[in-house]
Amino acid sequence: MIEAKLVQRITPICANVFPIVAPANPPVPCVVYQQIGFDPTRDISDDEQTEGFKDFQIDVYSTRFLEAKQVARAIKISLKEWDDDDIGSVAWTNELNWADSTTDVYYYRVTMHFTFYDRAI
Amino acid sequence: MSMSFNLSGFSQLHARLQTLSDVEATKAGQAAVRAGGALLARKIKEAAPVSNVPEGKQITRHNKNGSTRMETHYKIVNHIKVKKIKTQGGKVEVSVGVVKGYHVKFVEMGSIHNAANPFMKNAFEANTQEVIDKMGQMLGKQLVKRGA
Numbered sequence: 001m002i003e004a005k006l007v008q009r010i011t012p013i014c015a016n017v018f019p020i021v022a023p024a025n026p027p028v029p030c031v032v033y034q035q036i037g038f039d040p041t042r043d044i045s046d047d048e049q050t051e052g053f054k055d056f057q058i059d060v061y062s063t064r065f066l067e068a069k070q071v072a073r074a075i076k077i078s079l080k081e082w083d084d085d086d087i088g089s090v091a092w093t094n095e096l097n098w099a100d101s102t103t104d105v106y107y108y109r110v111t112m113h114f115t116f117y118d119r120a121i
Numbered sequence: 122m123s124m125s126f127n128l129s130g131f132s133q134l135h136a137r138l139q140t141l142s143d144v145e146a147t148k149a150g151q152a153a154v155r156a157g158g159a160l161l162a163r164k165i166k167e168a169a170p171v172s173n174v175p176e177g178k179q180i181t182r183h184n185k186n187g188s189t190r191m192e193t194h195y196k197i198v199n200h201i202k203v204k205k206i207k208t209q210g211g212k213v214e215v216s217v218g219v220v221k222g223y224h225v226k227f228v229e230m231g232s233i234h235n236a237a238n239p240f241m242k243n244a245f246e247a248n249t250q251e252v253i254d255k256m257g258q259m260l261g262k263q264l265v266k267r268g269a
Contacts, residue, residue, distance in 0.1 A: 020236045021231070021233070021234050021235060021236055022233045022234060024234070026233070032231075032233065034231065034236060034237055036237055036239045036242070037239070037242070037243065037246070057230065057231070057237055057239075059230075059231075059233075061233055096230075098226075099185070100227075100232050100233050101182065101183050101184070101185070102183070102227060102232040102233065102234065102235070103183065103232075103233060103234065104183060104187070106183065106184075106185040107233055109233075111230055
């Protein structure tokens with residue numbers, strides 16, 4: 001499952017990794033990941049869809065901007081180098097530097113989008 | 122997300138476009154991208170989430186220094202617009218987006234405690250071919266109108 005491998009890859013860079021949303025008062029820096037799209041491959045000789053492109057949004061939050069940037073950069077480098085039997089390719093497709101002002105604590109935020117070719121859906 | 126679309130026929134349209142003056146070709150192109158933009162705006166509106174917060178309600182927002190400010194709530198579905206973009210070098214462009222509504226980016230990309238709901242991204246990707254087809258149809262009509 002790609003999520004387990006993704007966490008395995010990110011955790012050495014940032015130990016605080018959460019799916020979809022962070023808990024209340026999260027430790028920072030923290031990373032939140034969410035699958036935001038899926039495009040299965042369609043094989044005309046086989047109806048079962050066993051591979052496909054998965055879009056992920058990976059957010060790095062910190063109360064310090066440069067820390068968020070450094071963690072994001074390290075994650076980006078690690079993911080772009082990812083190549084194993086289950087992940088055919090990784091494309092870094094977008095990055096946005098901004099801030100999350102939805103809570104009492106003001107977080108700097110680096111949002112990254114990646115597309116993974118998952119051979120083991 | 123992989124994206125594929127069919128552009129067959131556009132080379133013929135392009136050849137006809139080149140028979141027009143720059144002014145006429147630009148007007149034809151502008152009409153085509155406006156048509157595509159309007160279709161995309163409609164699709165985004167259909168996909169946009171609708172909350173029960175009324176239009177115009179005053180919402181409390183947090184500032185970096187810990188203070189708060191009041192902001193007017195604008196419903197996303199009421200403020201999706203197509204806007205012409207100034208360009209150079211013979212390009213014609215429009216932008217399709219939400220012109221009012223501070224919170225739309227937190228809906229699209231989520232926040233630290235709210236999941237992302239990429240309705241604009243999904244609407245764009247699901248309707249790319251239809252938008253391209255629409256632009257091709259409009260460009261064809263504009264070329265006929267201008268005698269090309």
